[in-house]
Amino acid sequence: MRKTVLNEVHKALGARMVEFAGYEMPVEYSGITSEHNAVRSDVGIFDVSHMGEFYVEGENAVKYLQRITSNNIEKIKIGKAQYNLMLNERGGVIDDLLVYRLKESRFLLVVNASNRQKDFDWCQSKLIPGVNLSDKSDDISLLAVQGPKALSLLQRLTKSDLSKVPFYSFIHSDFAGVENVLLSNTGYTGSGGFEIYCSNSDCEAIWRALIGEGEEFGLVPAGLGARDTLRLEKGLCLHGNDLDETTTPIEAGLSFAVKIDEGNDFIGKKIVVKQKKEGVKRRLRGFAMQERGIPRKGYEILNSNGDVIGTVTSGSVSPGLNKGIGMGYIKNEDAYLESEIFIRIRKRLVSAIIVKTPFV
Amino acid sequence: MNLPENLKYSKDHEWVTLEGNIATIGITDFAQSELGDIVFVEIETEDEELEKDEVFGTVEAVKTVSDLYMPLSGKVIEVNENLESQPDLVNKEPYEGGWMIKVELKDKSEVEALLSAAEYKKLTTEE
Numbered sequence: 001m002r003k004t005v006l007n008e009v010h011k012a013l014g015a016r017m018v019e020f021a022g023y024e025m026p027v028e029y030s031g032i033t034s035e036h037n038a039v040r041s042d043v044g045i046f047d048v049s050h051m052g053e054f055y056v057e058g059e060n061a062v063k064y065l066q067r068i069t070s071n072n073i074e075k076i077k078i079g080k081a082q083y084n085l086m087l088n089e090r091g092g093v094i095d096d097l098l099v100y101r102l103k104e105s106r107f108l109l110v111v112n113a114s115n116r117q118k119d120f121d122w123c124q125s126k127l128i129p130g131v132n133l134s135d136k137s138d139d140i141s142l143l144a145v146q147g148p149k150a151l152s153l154l155q156r157l158t159k160s161d162l163s164k165v166p167f168y169s170f171i172h173s174d175f176a177g178v179e180n181v182l183l184s185n186t187g188y189t190g191s192g193g194f195e196i197y198c199s200n201s202d203c204e205a206i207w208r209a210l211i212g213e214g215e216e217f218g219l220v221p222a223g224l225g226a227r228d229t230l231r232l233e234k235g236l237c238l239h240g241n242d243l244d245e246t247t248t249p250i251e252a253g254l255s256f257a258v259k260i261d262e263g264n265d266f267i268g269k270k271i272v273v274k275q276k277k278e279g280v281k282r283r284l285r286g287f288a289m290q291e292r293g294i295p296r297k298g299y300e301i302l303n304s305n306g307d308v309i310g311t312v313t314s315g316s317v318s319p320g321l322n323k324g325i326g327m328g329y330i331k332n333e334d335a336y337l338e339s340e341i342f343i344r345i346r347k348r349l350v351s352a353i354i355v356k357t358p359f360v
Numbered sequence: 361m362n363l364p365e366n367l368k369y370s371k372d373h374e375w376v377t378l379e380g381n382i383a384t385i386g387i388t389d390f391a392q393s394e395l396g397d398i399v400f401v402e403i404e405t406e407d408e409e410l411e412k413d414e415v416f417g418t419v420e421a422v423k424t425v426s427d428l429y430m431p432l433s434g435k436v437i438e439v440n441e442n443l444e445s446q447p448d449l450v451n452k453e454p455y456e457g458g459w460m461i462k463v464e465l466k467d468k469s470e471v472e473a474l475l476s477a478a479e480y481k482k483l484t485t486e487e
Contacts, residue, residue, distance in 0.1 A: 016396070031451075032422040033397045225396065225423050294400055294420050317399040317422055346418065 004049035005141055005200045006207055013221055021113035023050040026223040035226035036319040039191050042218035043147035045210055046227055048195075049203065052116035052137040054123065057106040060130030065107060068126050069099065070249060070266050072259040076101040081168045081186055085249055085257050086119065087268030091275065092245035093252070095119050096237065098186065100170060108182075108197075110142075112239050126267070141203035143196045145210060146230075149217040150193030156213050158183070162194070176209035178202045188227060190234030190358060229316050232325065235286050235357025241297055242284060242313045242327055250275040251329065252284045282310065283335045286357035289324035293343065293350035300344040301328050309334040312343065320360040330354070361484070362389040364455055368471065369480035370431035372413075375455060376474060383432055383471075386459040387419065387450060390484045395421040398450045401443040403428070403461060409435045412470060416461060419450065428460065432470045438462040 002023045010017065015026035026047065028035060038044050056065060065073040071084040078101050086094040095115040100108040111119045120135050127133060145154060155162050160173040162183065170184035175196065182197035198206055211219065228238070237243050237252060249258045250272060260273050289295065295315030303309045315326030330341070337356060342349040363369075368376040373391035377384045392398065403417030410416055410430045417428040440459050443449060450458035465471075475483065 016394075027423070028396055031397045033399075229422060292400065292402075294425070296425060317420070319422075 004047055005203045006047045015223060020224060021050055025050060028223040028225045029221045032225035032229060033319045035220055035222035036229050038218060038220040039147045039189055039222055039230055043149040043153055044220050044222035046144040046222050048144050049141040050113035051142050052111040052113060053140045054109040055134045055136055056109060056131060058131040059105060060128055061105045061107055064128050064131045066264040067266055068123060070258040072262045072264055078103060079169055081170060081184060083257050088245055089267060091248040091268040091271030093243040093247055094122055094245060096239050096243060114240055139200060141198055141200050143207060144187055146187045146189040146193035147191045153214050153217045153219060154194055157209055176206045178206060188236060189230040229319055232314050232316055233318050233320055233360045238314060248272060248275055251280045251282055280332060282329045282331055284327055285330050285335050285354050286327050286359060287341060287352040287354050290351040290353055293345045294324040295326035295343045301330055302342040302349060303334045304340060318359055325359050363477040363481055365477050368474035370474060371483060372429040374431045376431050381465050383463045383465055384459050385431060385461050385463060386454055389454050392451050392454045395424060397422050398447045401447045403439045405436045406439045431474060432463060433466040434463040436461050437464050
């Protein structure tokens, strides 16, 4: 099993460790609910160094990325990040990713840990002359500092003015005594904050500086468990659950990351254009339980006639709402907001209602 | 890990205490800490006669759902109603306020197959 450079630090903090995407990762320290609440009210720090980082550069980098991703690469200014999707020929989602434009012809792609090798193989198979692709995941660590107090905490450790770094922008800056750290105003919690990309050798010093400075801000280390409940409450998709190679961005409600009118001819475009024009047979919807019960991935979704109309792709208890919430693909004709649906939880059918996301 | 000496334990991480023919059953400190924050305890087997190893309920943590198994055969005569509003009692006091069911035993000799605290501890450290 792979380890991040902070493995021993997590264990010393008493984290419960689990295997995730081939890494031994902390799932929780003090408890998922308290970590979740700390991120919503104050600030939390996550080690997400298992994420994959690829560099794409060269004279044809833009042309190449336009081909393998669905969003419009040309629209990204230097210093900005973009949410993007890699699609297969059937319009299915190979992965969702962030694309950072570092220079005119140099990009950083951040992909899901579980898909790293698959993504790299795919990217490599689509390579064109004039593009250099490299996987630097094993050299780069990633810390996410998330929550309403993240900015004030981070500001203590850098000379750069972080209030001048807008959402989905980044800078290279000194941080905690380390030169040239990538500070990105992005995250996966919906509570604001930054993601910090650094070399493995600097990661522990940065972590310790944040923990030391973080005490007065109520900073807590948070694990993958809280990361999942935080993203689900905000209706953010998780690849492998809510997205996979059989689901399309149109079904998933991710049309904003698919630019079909801007001249970029990406893989999977044909299907996506067709679905946009003709509609889809199922849609990803959020739902909230009306009775006690917690939906889980794989549970059946039924309508009031008792017909199976879909499957749960993510589910949990929402610490913010204190009830079960979930997402799942539901047949188009049954996917109206405010409709009552039923989730089969063991032997029972439990009432739920289709709601808008984010949930909180 | 807290493992009171006066309790009996099952391999499925339940604890048992006996008063005459009535067993009180809950899950161990080890089990609650492995599950994490417990958000829902569902037991709908009150008044049912269940065999040893049958499922008597389900416990849901934020990330996981686990079945609860009868460590002994008998009739479920009482369910801890406090767990409906305070499921976290199972985390906070697994051996006191977090008890789950009381069972009228069918065959008291089954108790002999349960584990002592020391035997149970050995099981958890091997896992």
